[in-house]
Amino acid sequence: MDLDLSPAEPFRAEVREWLRANVPAAPLPSLETEEGFAAHRAWERRLAEARLSVVSWPARYGGRDATPLEWLVFEEEYYAAGAPGRVSQNGVNLLAPTLFRHGTPEQLDRVLPRMASGEVIWAQAWSEPGAGSDLAALRATATRVDGGWLLNGQKTWSSRAAFADRGFGPFRSDLAAGRHRGLTYLMFPLDAEGVTRRPIGRIDGKPAFAELFFDDVFVPDRDVIGTPGEGWRVAMSTTGNERGLTLRSPGRFLAAADRLVALWHERADPADTALRDRVADAWIKARAYRLKGFETISRAEDVGAESSVNKVFWSELDLALHETALDLLGPEGELDGDWLEGYVFSLAGPIYAGTNEIQRNVIAERVLGLPRAAR
Amino acid sequence: MDLDLSPAEPFRAEVREWLRANVPAAPLPSLETEEGFAAHRAWERRLAEARLSVVSWPARYGGRDATPLEWLVFEEEYYAAGAPGRVSQNGVNLLAPTLFRHGTPEQLDRVLPRMASGEVIWAQAWSEPGAGSDLAALRATATRVDGGWLLNGQKTWSSRAAFADRGFGPFRSDLAAGRHRGLTYLMFPLDAEGVTRRPIGRIDGKPAFAELFFDDVFVPDRDVIGTPGEGWRVAMSTTGNERGLTLRSPGRFLAAADRLVALWHERADPADTALRDRVADAWIKARAYRLKGFETISRAEDVGAESSVNKVFWSELDLALHETALDLLGPEGELDGDWLEGYVFSLAGPIYAGTNEIQRNVIAERVLGLPRAAR
């Protein structure tokens, strides 16, 4: 057993140097505004030009075949540098793994390079009213027509869909089949004829996601991922990514914990052990999450249900860390700023990508082997 | 609305004075030992001689018809004075209310005075192996015979039964009837022919409760409480007492919280706000529990499901308060002493008298009106 990170140090040095030279001095406008969205898209292009937008991908798609360790190191450096949020993350972390697993060579060649360059920004379209964590209750339909499919119905809580270019998700293509059957996984344009998007304000009012309405939206066969009717399996094969390491890399929390420690040194009364202990816990947990990440990539096998363990941990860590920051700021805590933005973001953690209650059920059944229960 | 306690002040003064003069300087040996049990029984006699053992009872049974407020005041003074634990509490708090509600005049005259004087100490015998919080699963039987009943089977977790004189609880008298039907509520001697008691060590090894085995133990009809077959209703009518105010009067927690505050002033680093905040929370919650008690006795109506709210609150308060004390004591925390004894006692709180999980179900259904659920 070892923690020898030296194989990744040259890469770390390169990334750190590039970020030092390129991270904008002033933070970009909020990702959840039209102006900020454009600015973040431009930033993705700069990352791509340095072949740093998708380091773990094969070179032919714009990556550099980075090892998992190099990817973790990249994430550490990226968030430590306070670099902009990743507007392309839903495509990179959710759609791309799906394509690597189920896509055709043609799809990979067509979709991935333009995703890597930020030319096309993707939005996930999974949830529907009445089907949040319960994917089996999906009702939006894909009807077979000559050469493709017609989409109808509604999706909601589609992150970034207010400004994104294209969307992806499962649609019900066989109404006769059972809850988990008869779903087909599709990619579609958000500016297509028949697509209406209604931005939804996050709890702080920012349009962080949107409702999508489909009225006979045509999708050609080439935009079906995997076998028609097998959309459930296709979707499930990447939920682990959403809950696991890729969407919430340790670097993000290490950087936040370091900023919290700095805030404590700057603002807190050193004698205030109540706050000190909470700051210490945030730092300890961020470090635990980092080490757990090294453990995960050191094991060959698929993470599987472990991603549920991850999701419960990082979402609670993120919330506790930001609650501590707001409490530390006292009457300033409720004021708009980075810490409040981070707090609002962290509030969603225990809810999306399957609520933590559902993750605990998964842990109880698949990890602990407790009897399956209806409730 | 007012908090005018003056009507009870004369009584408070009398109680305080008597306790000042009579509470043993040295603590009695542990209630959970034979020697300590005898000492606590003698203490009950002294309380009875001053007509302070059951203040809220009618005078004819040894009480002094104290108002609910006077009773709360008595409890505050009693625990503030650090007076001995009440060896008779299961009889006074659980059996007596049952008798007041369902007993015959003959039973009241026969049982209550000797309970008030400590001459007869009662143990509750409800739980059975396989029927802890689930009273409907009781299996110990009472079989009709000429002039009375024969008890057979097993009871367990009977507090104080190792040294007590008599027991009480529901037995299954009609095997055909449904889970909640066909129970009969009985009183029986613990030294009778056919009763075997096996002391059970608490987690700290002290024999705080016992297993009881019944082999054709005869109980005369006059020791049936209420109507045969109605034992479920009889039992349920006092579970509120066990969960509610009577078994855990505010005085107990006010005294413990004041001792914790004193311990903090004596032992803790005043700059240690982490501990300070936990001490403050213990004091605040103890005070909240006291005020809630005044609220409860100010309302006419029966507490009902509110006793479940009480039980969750005091059991968590008691545990948190003692955990704080142990943490405050650091390496001394694991050592035998009053705080450790209190901690061990508090560990049982969330379990007995219906686990807190069950209390939360009761709150969800009877207070919040959530749909009944099997699980």
Place this chain on the structure above:
Amino acid sequence: MKFVLDAEQRMFGEALHKLLAEAGTPAVVRAWAAGSPAPGRALWRSLADAGVFALAVPESAGGVGPLPVELVTAFHEIGRHAAPGPIVETVAAATLLGRLGDEAPAATWLPGIAAGEAVVSLALPPAVPYALDADVADVVLAVDGEEVRGAAAGPVRASLDPARRLFPVVPGAVLAAGPAVRAAALEAYDMGVLVCAAQLVGVGRRLLEVTVEYAVTRRQFGRPIGEFQAVRHHLANVLVGLEYARPLVHGAALAAGSPEFARDVSAAKVAAGEAAYAAARVALQVHGAIGYTDEYDPSLWIRKARALYTAWGSPAEHRARVMAALARG
């Protein structure tokens, strides 16, 4: 000893509940947050007509106060309906002016406060450094040591709760000065903490009400989510927290004027803040994504609970006040 609201106090609370329900506060709050205070000002006047502000104004100045029990009864409903505006601040200001000893500012402002014509904002550093809704207020007071000054509003600072518009203060003319100011400011702070705590209990209660309603109607995996034990137990814990915060608020109200008032309002604020914030967290978790949206009404109370959690003194500050009081014995 009768430690429950008497019939008259209960009726007062129910009347306010009715008044606020009919006013349709969610729309009023959204308008207030959007910079259209007119509906909020109208609601303010009807609260005044119902006698809310007079409760904080001494009889000598045209009020009926101070009546702390009636005030916490009112603020429970004000929180339950998320009524917008510097209501806590105006009540605290009334306490300040009523205690100054100096008659002039009291005579100038108290009758208007009682009548609902004067909306007052207040900065009471360090715990209350910003003046809430100062742009809408008819007067902004700023306490600084032994001085009370009129103040102008600096540039607005946005809050997590868009209905809370916070302004740094630019101190102006001295309205009163001297040791009496320090004492009056402490009483004003304690009164503000008390009614803020009452408001928090009302906020938590509404969050519990709407979340229970949602858990009964919303179905997932083929059954109402209120059947899932995790949801049931979350909600039961919220009820327990609120049930024990309320008596602390009532007890503190009855302690007004006693040496224990400061200690007791702090204890009430700690319990009310923790209970209301826990209610907000559970409301968000049980509602899921829809609870996380601006357009769905529970967000009004979820944001308010968090903002009030640190407003008028953080839980840590109030725990410190409790322990300091206990240290003095």
Place this chain on the structure above:
Amino acid sequence: MKFVLDAEQRMFGEALHKLLAEAGTPAVVRAWAAGSPAPGRALWRSLADAGVFALAVPESAGGVGPLPVELVTAFHEIGRHAAPGPIVETVAAATLLGRLGDEAPAATWLPGIAAGEAVVSLALPPAVPYALDADVADVVLAVDGEEVRGAAAGPVRASLDPARRLFPVVPGAVLAAGPAVRAAALEAYDMGVLVCAAQLVGVGRRLLEVTVEYAVTRRQFGRPIGEFQAVRHHLANVLVGLEYARPLVHGAALAAGSPEFARDVSAAKVAAGEAAYAAARVALQVHGAIGYTDEYDPSLWIRKARALYTAWGSPAEHRARVMAALARG
């Protein structure tokens, strides 16, 4: 980078698991608590034969150590089986003696420690004021500033965990003195904290194992209690806590000898203590009354978890060490 136990380390842990399981530790622990140390001494020797103590003894003194990763692997199993005796203390003493610079006491005791012939207890105030099982130990060491002394045992103090017999120390002859003692004592403390943390993770893991087993078999209200969401979620939370404590323990072991060792063992002790104590609380709550009884085996681990929670430095003390290290940057 391969941050998982290698095959050899895994086999070592599995061998100890087998050894301890076959030893029937619950009976050994009960005998130890009852004052019959013979079975415990026998177990001690078989742990030594398996190479446990040699891991803490430098090669120069007949050991193979220090090997921190192998040590935490061993202590995970020692905690999982609740093996009794001053095992942590003996390992810490071996570190102390190995670092003294002074050869004499090292030469006297280290070979015996490696061979399992010397059971050593240790007082390392302030965090470790009492000598564990001093009545059974072959030697009791007491560190006082820049001195290491032999010590006699004062009157026993009973612990919540009857298998932990704690003794005040009566310092005797000076065995070593000088600044090197202070440095060696700090290293000994850090090593003791590390293996105590590993032991806590093992204790928590066993509590999770037995509680899951109980939840699967025990039925209430007509179904296994493991079907109730409250029970399922309690147990899931315990797993999460343990899953993230383990990597901190392994990471700290790999930091031995680096400037971060003290910081990292403290972080590991905090996480392991909280995870193990949470496991104990859930084990008790899920087992109900039977878990609260002395005669039922889970009590052995429930008591140990609470005792070790504050042993070798409370969570608060270790959080303070972490933040102090971060302050130094």
